[in-house]
Amino acid sequence: MYGLVNKAIKDMVCTRFGEDIWQQIRHKAEIELDVFTSMESYPDDLTHKLVKAASIVLDLSPSDIMQAFGEYWIQYTAQEGYGEMIDMSGEDLPEFLENLDNLHARVGVSFPKLNPPSFECTDMEEESLTLHYRSTREGLSPMVFGLVKGLGERFDTEVEITQTQSRDSGADHDEFLLRYKSE
Numbered sequence: 001m002y003g004l005v006n007k008a009i010k011d012m013v014c015t016r017f018g019e020d021i022w023q024q025i026r027h028k029a030e031i032e033l034d035v036f037t038s039m040e041s042y043p044d045d046l047t048h049k050l051v052k053a054a055s056i057v058l059d060l061s062p063s064d065i066m067q068a069f070g071e072y073w074i075q076y077t078a079q080e081g082y083g084e085m086i087d088m089s090g091e092d093l094p095e096f097l098e099n100l101d102n103l104h105a106r107v108g109v110s111f112p113k114l115n116p117p118s119f120e121c122t123d124m125e126e127e128s129l130t131l132h133y134r135s136t137r138e139g140l141s142p143m144v145f146g147l148v149k150g151l152g153e154r155f156d157t158e159v160e161i162t163q164t165q166s167r168d169s170g171a172d173h174d175e176f177l178l179r180y181k182s183e
């Protein structure tokens with residue numbers, strides 16, 4: 001994952017729990033680095049270690065950590081200069097999700113080590129859609145709940161997300177039913 005992700009995790013911990021909780025998490029994760037370079041690519045394992053250590057130190061489940069991170073990612077990337085990119089990708093929540101693979105393709109042009117997940121929308125109705133999430137990475141599906149919640153806040157749209165299929169229980173990809181109020 002690009003360092004931007006690890007920087008966002010550090011930033012979320014520092015702003016919400018303080019610097020010394022971050023140091024405890026970094027120590028527990030046995031990570032020497034204290035500064036992550038946004039445009040450098042780091043092993044995915046480093047991010048998994050951070051999530052696991054944060055879950056122990058904060059006494060929260062890894063799923064809670066990933067949901068909180070997903071939500072934080074939306075505001076963090078907007079403040080880190082990707083706000084226009086997000087704004088260009090859709091006028092509303094469904095349109096953004098339909099364009100998300102294109103957004104990743106655009107980022108990937110400049111940053112070839114990007115290994116983005118794929119998001120596909122089907123069964124699109126006025127106030128609902130099915131979101132298919134495919135990733136080469138294991139166990140990050142709780143992050144999708146937070147990402148969608150964060151998008152709801154960004155688009156000022158009430159959204160309810162339920163997982164309808166899960167890789168953990170044998171499906172070939174994760175699937176979510178999204179219900180939202182169209183303004």
Ligand SMILES: O=C(O)CCCCN(CCc1ccccc1OCc1ccc(-c2ccc(Oc3ccccc3)cc2)cc1)Cc1ccc(C(=O)O)cc1
Pocket residue numbers: 001002004005038039040073074077082100103104107111113114115116117134135136137140143147148151
């Ligand atoms: O792999 C998985 O299964 C879960 C990945 C969860 C994080 N994604 C969230 C995607 C997303 C979902 C909903 C709404 C918004 C989302 O993200 C928008 C977005 C996506 C990518 C970036 C991005 C921008 C620059 C990057 O790299 C940099 C950063 C600074 C300078 C140079 C390069 C890396 C990602 C920014 C916003 C974004 C992402 C971040 C990093 C990677 C990667 O390094 O492969 C792949 C995807």
